[in-house]
Amino acid sequence: MRLLPFDYAVRNLGRSAARLLLSVLGSALVVVLVIAAAAFVRGMSGSLNISGSANNIILLGAGSEESVERSEVEASTPGLLEASVSGVRARAGVSYVSPQVHVMLPVQTSSQQTKERQALIRGVTPEALLVHDMVRITEGRLPRPGSDEIMLGRMVGTSLGVPESDLAVGGTIVIDGRPWKVCGRFAAPGTVMEGEVWAPLLDVMAATKRATISCVVLTIDPALTDVGEIEVFTKMRPDLELVAMTELAYYGRLAGFFGPIKVVAWVTAALIALGGLFGGLNTMYAAFASRVRELGALQSLGFRRAAIVVSLVQESLLATTVGGLLACAVAVLFLDGLAVRFSMGAFGLVVDAPVVGVGLCAGLGLGLFGALPPAVRCLRLSIPEALKSF
Amino acid sequence: MALIECRSLTKAYKRGSGTITPLHELDLDVESGDFLALMGPSGSGKTTLLNLIAGIDRPTGGELCIDGADIATLSRSRLADWRSENIGYIFQLYNLVPVLTAYENVELPLLLHRMPGRERHERVRTALRLVGIADRHDHYPRQLSGGQEQRVAIARAIVTDPRIIVADEPTGDLDAESATAIMQLLTRLNRELNKTLIMVTHDAKCAGYARRALHLEKGRLVEPGRIGSEAEQEAAA
Ligand SMILES: Nc1ncnc2c1ncn2[C@@H]1O[C@H](COP(=O)(O)OP(=O)(O)OP(=O)(O)O)[C@@H](O)[C@H]1O
Numbered sequence A: 001m002r003l004l005p006f007d008y009a010v011r012n013l014g015r016s017a018a019r020l021l022l023s024v025l026g027s028a029l030v031v032v033l034v035i036a037a038a039a040f041v042r043g044m045s046g047s048l049n050i051s052g053s054a055n056n057i058i059l060l061g062a063g064s065e066e067s068v069e070r071s072e073v074e075a076s077t078p079g080l081l082e083a084s085v086s087g088v089r090a091r092a093g094v095s096y097v098s099p100q101v102h103v104m105l106p107v108q109t110s111s112q113q114t115k116e117r118q119a120l121i122r123g124v125t126p127e128a129l130l131v132h133d134m135v136r137i138t139e140g141r142l143p144r145p146g147s148d149e150i151m152l153g154r155m156v157g158t159s160l161g162v163p164e165s166d167l168a169v170g171g172t173i174v175i176d177g178r179p180w181k182v183c184g185r186f187a188a189p190g191t192v193m194e195g196e197v198w199a200p201l202l203d204v205m206a207a208t209k210r211a212t213i214s215c216v217v218l219t220i221d222p223a224l225t226d227v228g229e230i231e232v233f234t235k236m237r238p239d240l241e242l243v244a245m246t247e248l249a250y251y252g253r254l255a256g257f258f259g260p261i262k263v264v265a266w267v268t269a270a271l272i273a274l275g276g277l278f279g280g281l282n283t284m285y286a287a288f289a290s291r292v293r294e295l296g297a298l299q300s301l302g303f304r305r306a307a308i309v310v311s312l313v314q315e316s317l318l319a320t321t322v323g324g325l326l327a328c329a330v331a332v333l334f335l336d337g338l339a340v341r342f343s344m345g346a347f348g349l350v351v352d353a354p355v356v357g358v359g360l361c362a363g364l365g366l367g368l369f370g371a372l373p374p375a376v377r378c379l380r381l382s383i384p385e386a387l388k389s390f
Numbered sequence B: 001m002a003l004i005e006c007r008s009l010t011k012a013y014k015r016g017s018g019t020i021t022p023l024h025e026l027d028l029d030v031e032s033g034d035f036l037a038l039m040g041p042s043g044s045g046k047t048t049l050l051n052l053i054a055g056i057d058r059p060t061g062g063e064l065c066i067d068g069a070d071i072a073t074l075s076r077s078r079l080a081d082w083r084s085e086n087i088g089y090i091f092q093l094y095n096l097v098p099v100l101t102a103y104e105n106v107e108l109p110l111l112l113h114r115m116p117g118r119e120r121h122e123r124v125r126t127a128l129r130l131v132g133i134a135d136r137h138d139h140y141p142r143q144l145s146g147g148q149e150q151r152v153a154i155a156r157a158i159v160t161d162p163r164i165i166v167a168d169e170p171t172g173d174l175d176a177e178s179a180t181a182i183m184q185l186l187t188r189l190n191r192e193l194n195k196t197l198i199m200v201t202h203d204a205k206c207a208g209y210a211r212r213a214l215h216l217e218k219g220r221l222v223e224p225g226r227i228g229s230e231a232e233q234e235a236a237a
């Protein structure tokens, strides 16, 4: 089949500057919003997709299963656990029991003194490195208690939206109005911990004036015990008001808890895309309907209807692709890494290749399905009827 | 055998309970090289007949053979190919593509034919020269006068070298002077290039350029016959 020249589709775009602007900006808007939804879901899934070990047990205050920040656990619990539960892993006399405080606090850095951002501060003891074995100190060292030192995750800069130079080892950042020295950096690929600030447990408890901890994470030896035994412990000590679950179950629960949020994100994106599609259908129908006589003349010359449909779809695809690329540029520049806080900590919107791909597909879909029905409809007229239209 | 043969050619539209029959069992032969003017009152079926011959409409009854082929039996896409080979259509309102230049408008039908770019270029040039508009090849339709637009449209109709050229009131939207120029051009296509022309017109003066004129009334031919050709009178004078 002989097609119309591509140039014809390109120049048809120039027929109405207003329509061109509408198509490009409209599709850009739709694609940006679709990308935002995809980046949100991807960022969220990515951070929850922590390789939560089945051998790690997390103990929280009963009723705070969804939010470790709200959880309160007696500070004496780790010692009780160590004494009453057999089968906790140990090496060189050190048990894998990590008491922790999780608290969201405002952070200021040297280049960002006015605008405050929240970061998750995790108060830890050195045992945290034993139970969270994916954490690697990449620079400096673990903070020493009593000297106002902190260690920063690799993603803290991104989630706070500050330059890396603000977070260099040896520098100072202000947390909740109090200066802390950066003494180390760490990585924990693919986990929420990378966006966190780690400080000595007692320092965080002192700074936040709290007497309780948030949770205890311990690693069991699966050959000797299982989560059931820990659950028995929590039942035997109802006064402690504890719940125990494996880290795997904990993150699975969280992922389940955030599942509906993802669905809402996708549904919102789909509705926006659908709205954009109907807008596009209208715009394209108006554009094509004003050219019915010309389309009839092209057919009288011998161009097949399919060739004309291809040209009209090309025209629409061109506009939405330009809009889509524009949207991708905006998304990569302004959305990527944008921190979103939720009760687990923070995660960054992830605008990576698959997300950009989803956005571009939305743009292409908009161009294709926005033009196809109006094109077919405008070509349903017989040629003599088309030639009579104005 | 005539180039165009219509036998009991009928076109009818169903409209609710009744039928409208713009063309009623029409018999017509058009020889190769003829220049036929179709006249008649509004609604008499002139455009309908022209569209059937041009293969952009289908008869509901009778036979229509062009160059020995029964075009009513062709599929929609075959018919499109057939049009690009055999028909040049000239419209009252030119129907040029507004976003293409005069040159590109004339080139358009050639894109349906396989040929080297150089030959295509030559053909477009020749057609534009023939209609006397070569100097305006890079102008867009909106930059041309009606008469000039119609010249470009004529160049577009002849560029593929079709055997049959149909024209529906080609001077209907032009002033007398431009109309005369267009009629002289069409006459040349018939006399010098031996194109078979069928032209619908309301204007007796235009019909005078044709070799013969036929009158349609309510979908039937009336009093067919030769009339005094204005072109011949001009040539004689
Ligand atoms: N699609 C259609 N549906 C129903 N009737 C139609 C249709 N197309 C044309 N007709 C009818 O066919 C008849 C002939 O129409 P046609 O266009 O051939 O007339 P015409 O001789 O070209 O008139 P004019 O000089 O005004 O152009 C008219 O009565 C018209 O109403």
Ligand SMILES: [Mg+2]
Pocket (backbone or CB within 6 Å): B046, B047, B048, B168
């Ligand atoms: Mg007519």
